[in-house]
Amino acid sequence: MNDRTAFNARSREALADTALRATLAKATGLFAMLRERAIGQWPEGGARIANAAAARLRALHRLPELLEAVEARVAENGGTVHWARDAAEARAIVVGLAQSRGVRSVVKGKSMVTEEIALNPALEAEGVQVFETDLGEYIIQLAGEPPSHIIAPALHKSRRDVAELFARVLGEDGPDDPEALTAVARRRLRQAFLDADMGITGVNFVLAENGAVCLLENEGNIRASTTCPRVHVAVMGLEKVLATARDAADVMQVLPKSATGQTMPAYFSVLSGPRRADETDGPEEFHLVIVDNGRSRIHADPVLRPALACVRCGGCVNSCPVYRSIGGHAYGATYSGPIGILLSSLLDGGEDNPALPGACTTCGACAEVCPVGVNHPRLILELRRRMAEEGAQGGVGIAARAAARAFALAARHPALFSLAARGVRVLDPELARLTLLPPLSAAARSRTLSGVKRPFSERWPELAKRLEAAAKSEEEQS
Amino acid sequence: MTQARDVILARLRQGPQHPLPGRGTLPAQAAQTPSELLAQFGAALAGLHAEYVRAASVQEARAVLAGLLAARGVRRAACWEHPLLQALGAPEILTEAGVETVAPGADGDACRRIAAADVGLSAVDAALAGTGSILLRTGPGRPRAVSLLPPLHVAVVEADRVRPGIDDLPEIFEQLRQETGEPAGRLPSGVFCVTGPSCTADIELVKTYGVHGPVELVVLGLDFTL
Numbered sequence: 001m002n003d004r005t006a007f008n009a010r011s012r013e014a015l016a017d018t019a020l021r022a023t024l025a026k027a028t029g030l031f032a033m034l035r036e037r038a039i040g041q042w043p044e045g046g047a048r049i050a051n052a053a054a055a056r057l058r059a060l061h062r063l064p065e066l067l068e069a070v071e072a073r074v075a076e077n078g079g080t081v082h083w084a085r086d087a088a089e090a091r092a093i094v095v096g097l098a099q100s101r102g103v104r105s106v107v108k109g110k111s112m113v114t115e116e117i118a119l120n121p122a123l124e125a126e127g128v129q130v131f132e133t134d135l136g137e138y139i140i141q142l143a144g145e146p147p148s149h150i151i152a153p154a155l156h157k158s159r160r161d162v163a164e165l166f167a168r169v170l171g172e173d174g175p176d177d178p179e180a181l182t183a184v185a186r187r188r189l190r191q192a193f194l195d196a197d198m199g200i201t202g203v204n205f206v207l208a209e210n211g212a213v214c215l216l217e218n219e220g221n222i223r224a225s226t227t228c229p230r231v232h233v234a235v236m237g238l239e240k241v242l243a244t245a246r247d248a249a250d251v252m253q254v255l256p257k258s259a260t261g262q263t264m265p266a267y268f269s270v271l272s273g274p275r276r277a278d279e280t281d282g283p284e285e286f287h288l289v290i291v292d293n294g295r296s297r298i299h300a301d302p303v304l305r306p307a308l309a310c311v312r313c314g315g316c317v318n319s320c321p322v323y324r325s326i327g328g329h330a331y332g333a334t335y336s337g338p339i340g341i342l343l344s345s346l347l348d349g350g351e352d353n354p355a356l357p358g359a360c361t362t363c364g365a366c367a368e369v370c371p372v373g374v375n376h377p378r379l380i381l382e383l384r385r386r387m388a389e390e391g392a393q394g395g396v397g398i399a400a401r402a403a404a405r406a407f408a409l410a411a412r413h414p415a416l417f418s419l420a421a422r423g424v425r426v427l428d429p430e431l432a433r434l435t436l437l438p439p440l441s442a443a444a445r446s447r448t449l450s451g452v453k454r455p456f457s458e459r460w461p462e463l464a465k466r467l468e469a470a471a472k473s474e475e476e477q478s
Numbered sequence: 479m480t481q482a483r484d485v486i487l488a489r490l491r492q493g494p495q496h497p498l499p500g501r502g503t504l505p506a507q508a509a510q511t512p513s514e515l516l517a518q519f520g521a522a523l524a525g526l527h528a529e530y531v532r533a534a535s536v537q538e539a540r541a542v543l544a545g546l547l548a549a550r551g552v553r554r555a556a557c558w559e560h561p562l563l564q565a566l567g568a569p570e571i572l573t574e575a576g577v578e579t580v581a582p583g584a585d586g587d588a589c590r591r592i593a594a595a596d597v598g599l600s601a602v603d604a605a606l607a608g609t610g611s612i613l614l615r616t617g618p619g620r621p622r623a624v625s626l627l628p629p630l631h632v633a634v635v636e637a638d639r640v641r642p643g644i645d646d647l648p649e650i651f652e653q654l655r656q657e658t659g660e661p662a663g664r665l666p667s668g669v670f671c672v673t674g675p676s677c678t679a680d681i682e683l684v685k686t687y688g689v690h691g692p693v694e695l696v697v698l699g700l701d702f703t704l
Contacts, residue, residue, distance in 0.1 A: 030683055047502055054499040061498055064490040071483075073663060083483040135689055136680035152680060159682050178681040182689055189690065190627075194590050210651075210663050220626055220676040220691025226668075227622045228589040238486065245648035250501070252644050260679075264609040264644070267691070268671040270651070276667050278618040280588040292482075296489035305493065 002332040007355035010330040027155045031318040034261025052254045053373030055247035056309035066208040066241045073211025077273030079286035087117035090291045103197040109222035110134035111202030116334045131192040133221035142169045148328035151314035199225030203236035209244045218266040232283035239308035254371035258313040294347035307342045309372045316366035322359050338366035338376035357383040512637035515607040516699050519640050522610030526674030528695040547575045556580045556595040559619030582621045589623045598624035602635035604650040608643030615654050616668040631692040636700045
C-alpha cells in the first residue's frame, strides 16, 4: 500500500538527497524555461492552447464513436485492433502476439502505458528479451529502476552514474562524457533493432479519420522500432484519440513546445498499418492495443473527465513545487507530478495510492502551463473532497469531516469552487500573506509556506464560516 | 476479445454528454513566394544543428552532391528511386564518385543492408518553412530506413514543396494521399516529418546528436524549376 507513511518516508529520503535535489532543480528549471520561451512568450500561445484543449475535449466527448472509427480505419489499413479492459488483458494480448509470432526479442520505444500495465516483466517471464531503446529508458532498464520523469526518465542519473552502469552491466569502459556514452548505446541498440522480431511503442495519438498512429520522439528509436522488426505493436490508453488531422495539427502546435521547447520533435511519424506489398521495409504486421484500465470510469465521471485530455508533455510535472522537491520516484506510482496524482489515483489500482492527492499545494502552476487546459488543482481538490467524504462516512475524525463538509460545499457552488482552485489565498488570510510570484518561482513560493503559523486543521472552523458566507453572497448575487 | 470491446464501448457510452467546444481561428499569414518560403525553411533548418545548402541550378545541385560524397568519404550509399533524384542525375553522380549503391532487396533484410551505407539519399514530399521540417512518405523505391539508419541523411527539396508551417499538415497529408492514389481516409503506410538530426538530452540534459538516427542531416534546397 502506497499510503501516507510510505509516501512520507520516500519524500523524506528524497528531500535529504542533496544530489537528487540539485539534479531536479536543474532539469525542471531548464524544461520550464524552454517551455516558457517557446509557448509562454508566444503571442499566439493562449489561442493555440485553447484550440488544442478544444481538440482534446471534442475527442473525449465523442470517444466511443471515434474509437469505433479508429477500429474500422486501422482494419482498412491492414492492421488489427485489440481491446483490453485492464492491465492483465493488455499484457495477455501482447504476450500472446509475441508467442504466436515466435518472437524472441523485442525493441521498445518509450511508453508510459506499457509501464502502467507492467508489460516488460510479463514478456520476460515468457523468455522474450526486451530492449528499452530510448536512451533514458535504456539506462534505467540496465539499472533496474522505474522512470523518474515522464519525458526524461533517467533525470536522476549523473554521467558518472551512467558510465559506471555501462561498465558494470555492459563491460563498456570509456569516458563519462554524454557523447561517448550515447555512442555506446547507439552501437549496442543498433544490433538489437536489426535482430528484433517485434517493435512495441506507445501512441501519442491516433486519428479517427484515417486510423493513423502518430508518434513523437527525438532519438529515432521509435522509427527504428517501427521500421526494422517484422511486427509492430502499438499500445495506447483509450483516450489517445483525435478526430482529424486538423486536430492533430492543433495539438502539434503546443505539445512539443510544452514538452521540450522544440517547435517540432526530430521525428513525428504518422503510421497507417503495415508496409504495403510493394515496400521493402517497415513491419509486415501492425497491431493496436487499446487499453482501458480505469479510463472508462474517468470518462464517465461528470467532473474528472478532463484529466483524460492530458497529452503527456510533462509541463505540469516540471512546474510542480512538490515534484521539484521530491522527484518522481517518491510518488511510488507509474505517473508522477500533478497529472500523476490524478492518473495514479483514478486508474485501476488507484485505491492503493491514497496519499498522492495530498502531494499538491494547489498553487496552480501546473494548470497555468498545461497545453490542453487541464485544471489539475481543481481535479485534485475534487479527489480530496471525495476521499474526505468517504473518510467522514467511515468516521475518520473531526478534521476530515470538516474538510468533507467544506469541499462538498465548494462543489455545490461552482463559482466558489473555481475561486478556491485559483487561490485559496483569497479566503485564507494566512495564505494571503504569501507573495504571488511567477510560476517559474513556484518552488521558492512553496517554501514561504513556512510563514503560515497554524496548521490547516486548526484554521478550518474559521475558514468554513468564510466559505459559507462567500457561498451565500454568491447565491444572492446570482 | 469482442467481449472486452463491447464492455469498454458500453461503459464509454454511459458517460455524460457535453457540448463540443469549437475551434478558434488565428489571423492569416501574409502569402510568401516559393523562394521566400525556401529561404525561411533554410534558416530554420540551420538553427537545428543541420546543414542547409541552396542550389540555384542543376549544375550547382550536382556539384553540391558530388562535393558532399567526396568530403564525407562516402563509399556506400542507399538511394531512393525518385524522379527528382533521377532528374538531378544522382545515380550517375554516385557511379562517377565510385560509390557503391546498396539495393535494399525484397527478402526482409533491407534494414541490415541500408544500415551498412554511409549515406542515405532521399527527396522531400513537403517541407515546413516555420520549423525547418521535411516530410517523407513511404512507397515503392522509398525505404523508410534510408532516412534513418545511415549516419548521414541527404535530402533534396524543391522550392514549391515548401509550406509555411504546422497548420499546413492536414493539406499536406491530403496532397500525399492524392499523389499516391490512396482512397479517401487512407494515408501512405508511413509519413515521416523529420526536423533536424536524431538527438537526445537524456544524460544530464546535454544535447547529443546521432542517437539512433543520422548524426548529420543535410538538405539541398533547389531554388529553381526543373
